[in-house]
Amino acid sequence: MDPDTMRGDGGDIYWRRRMSVLIAVLVVVAVVAWACSSGGSGPERESSAQSSPSVSPTPTVDPLLAGLRTLAMGTASPSPTPTASPKASPSERRRPGEPCSDKDLVLSLQGSGKEPIYSGDARPSFLVTLVNTGPVMCTADVGPRSMEIRITSGTDRIWSTADCVSGEGTEIKQLRRGVPYVRMLEWNRRRSSSDCRAEPPAALPGTYVAIARMGRLRSHKGVFHLR
Structure with a gap:
C-alpha cells in the first residue's frame, strides 16, 4: 500500500x-x-457437592437431658427419694381412754403345767394374757362374758366361763401399751351349762381343747389330756 x-x-x-x-x-x-469457566465449574461443583458428605452443625446438648439419658442407661445411681411415712387420718387417731380396737389387742392362752396330762384329781390351769399394742392407753371389758375361756372335746362344749355368771359379768380395765393384763384360772374338771345345775357332772377322761375368745379375737388352742 x-x-x-x-x-x-x-x-x-x-x-x-x-x-x-x-x-x-x-x-x-x-x-x-467466562462461559467456559462458569459452565465447566458448575457440574464439578455439583458433583463435588453430591460426593462430599454434608457437615451438619453439632447440636447443643441440654445438660438436663443428658443427665436423664445417663440415668435411664443405668450408668449412674440416682439418689434415693425419701419416702414420706403414712400419717394416720384424723378418724384413725385414738384418744387415751377410748375402747380398744381389735387390731390393737393380742390375746393368748397357755397351760401352766409342764405336762398337758392331768391324772387323778389334778386340775388343769391356764394363764390368759391380753396386751394392748396400740399407740395410746385404751379400755377393754375383761369380764367373764366378754373374755371367755371355753373347753371343748370334739364338737362337745364341755365348760365355759360365760356359764352361770352372777351379776353383769363386766370388768373394764385400762390397758397401757405393752403392759399385759393377766388372768389365772383353774378348771374343776366338771362340765358347765347355761341352766346352772347344782351338781354338774364330772368330765370324762380324754383329750380336751382350751381356747380364749374375746369378740372376734381368738387365742391359740391349748390341747391337754385328762386321765
Missing part, C-alpha cells in the same frame, strides 16, 4: 477500524472464556 494513502483522514479511519476489530475480538474471547 502506498504510504501516502496512510496520511490524512484516510489513515485515521484505517486505524480506528483496526482498533474496533481488535476490541471486538478481545470481547468475544473474554465472553467465551
Whole structure:
C-alpha cells in the first residue's frame, strides 16, 4: 500500500477500524472464556457437592437431658427419694381412754403345767394374757362374758366361763401399751351349762381343747389330756 494513502483522514479511519476489530475480538474471547469457566465449574461443583458428605452443625446438648439419658442407661445411681411415712387420718387417731380396737389387742392362752396330762384329781390351769399394742392407753371389758375361756372335746362344749355368771359379768380395765393384763384360772374338771345345775357332772377322761375368745379375737388352742 502506498504510504501516502496512510496520511490524512484516510489513515485515521484505517486505524480506528483496526482498533474496533481488535476490541471486538478481545470481547468475544473474554465472553467465551467466562462461559467456559462458569459452565465447566458448575457440574464439578455439583458433583463435588453430591460426593462430599454434608457437615451438619453439632447440636447443643441440654445438660438436663443428658443427665436423664445417663440415668435411664443405668450408668449412674440416682439418689434415693425419701419416702414420706403414712400419717394416720384424723378418724384413725385414738384418744387415751377410748375402747380398744381389735387390731390393737393380742390375746393368748397357755397351760401352766409342764405336762398337758392331768391324772387323778389334778386340775388343769391356764394363764390368759391380753396386751394392748396400740399407740395410746385404751379400755377393754375383761369380764367373764366378754373374755371367755371355753373347753371343748370334739364338737362337745364341755365348760365355759360365760356359764352361770352372777351379776353383769363386766370388768373394764385400762390397758397401757405393752403392759399385759393377766388372768389365772383353774378348771374343776366338771362340765358347765347355761341352766346352772347344782351338781354338774364330772368330765370324762380324754383329750380336751382350751381356747380364749374375746369378740372376734381368738387365742391359740391349748390341747391337754385328762386321765
